[in-house]
Amino acid sequence: MKIVFAGTPATAVPTLEALVASRHEVAAVITRPDARVGRGRSLQPSPVAVAAEAHGIPVLKPTSTSDPEFLDELAATEARVGVIVAYGALLRRDVLDALEFGWINLHYSVLPSWRGAAPVQRSIMAGDEVTGATVFSLVEALDAGPVLGTITERIREDDTTGTLLGRLSDQGARLVVDVVDHIEDGDIGAVSQPEDGVSYAHKLSTEDARIDWRRPAFAIDRHVRGCTPAPGAWTEVDGARLKVGPLTIAEDSTLEPGVAAIGKREVRVGTATTDVILGEVQPHGKKAMNAADWGRGLGGATEVVFA
Structure with missing residues (x-):
């Protein structure tokens, strides 16, 4: 079955690679226009564009998916289903209706959470x-479409967004291929999301990533891990x-919230509960370094x- 794939960041690449290796044909890839970095x-x-070009797959980079020229290009792919993973732009109703089996989306949570x-x-x-991770049929409402498949993953005590997303990307890629297989075979049914249990994961801004040292140590730990690697937790000195x-x-509390003790081997910071010991830090305009080296x-x- 011919597929069109829409995605942009590195986390979408495992799904593209899995689809390329599957029994299906990736007829085209849609991604965001080139960006200045x-x-x-x-x-x-x-x-995603780099990965697609390495496989010789045609790449479309529309500035707007409502452009009539893009709709013509989409129709020319003869794709029967579209797969989206972190594409980064909304699809209008005419695009959603353009493919026989519509569009499915891989989302990194157990929806409706x-x-x-x-x-x-x-x-x-x-x-x-x-x-x-959840694969669902795309509708115009935010991540609200009927569910086609779900996998679960335990969050480890030392997980950052980077490590957890890496595992979910790999597992989610296999889930997407399985769902597409069943769509082609005609033996899959979609299940509506429950109305209760809905929560929203609003995008993190740079200001959201600022550390509040008045919070308990466990909350600061979660905050930092959740902001790693992006947008990056930060404070001011x-x-x-x-x-x-x-x-x-740490196991003890020796400092007031936000006070950092600079030692030879560690930098310890006070919180609302026990102290925390910093690992790597990165001063503005410099490379990341061990906190003790920064302190020296x-x-x-x-x-x-x-x-």
Whole structure:
């Protein structure tokens, strides 16, 4: 069966690769236009575009999916179903109706929990013990379509958004192929999402990632892990931003919230409960480094205050 695949970031690549290796044909790939990245601000294709081109798959980069020219290109693929993984743009009704079997979407939560842009980040930050991935039929309402398949995954105590999303991307890719197989075979049914249990995973802004040291240590730990690698948890020291990577919760409380003790081997910060010990930090404009190395570069200071 011919498929058109829509995706943009690296987390969508495993599903594209799984579909390429399946019994189906990826007739075309839709991705966001090239974006300016890095210090040189040069235009770079998306990770999905790079992967598609490596397989010789035609790549479409519409600035708007409502463009009549894009609809003509979509029809020319002769695809019967569309697969979406983190494409990054909304599809209008005429696009949703353009394919025989419509569009299916891979979402990284067990719907209806955590509909929206940042389900993995929000599930870690909320302290969920289990998350997963859901394949559902796309409708115009946000992540509200009937479910075609679900897998679950335990959230580990040291999981960051990066590590958890890596596992979900691989497992979700296999789920998508299984769903597409059953769509072609005609032996799959969709199940409406329940009306209760709905929650929303709003996109994390840079300001959302700021650490509030007045919170308990366990909440700060979840916050940092949920913001790693992006947008990156941060705090301020003397008006300068400092990114903070995953940390360790200490057993005792020796400091006031936000006060950081600079030791030879560790940097310890007070919270509303027990202290935390920093791992890697990244000063503005510099590379990430061990927190103790950063502390030694503060000119002999033994204590600083994070804001």
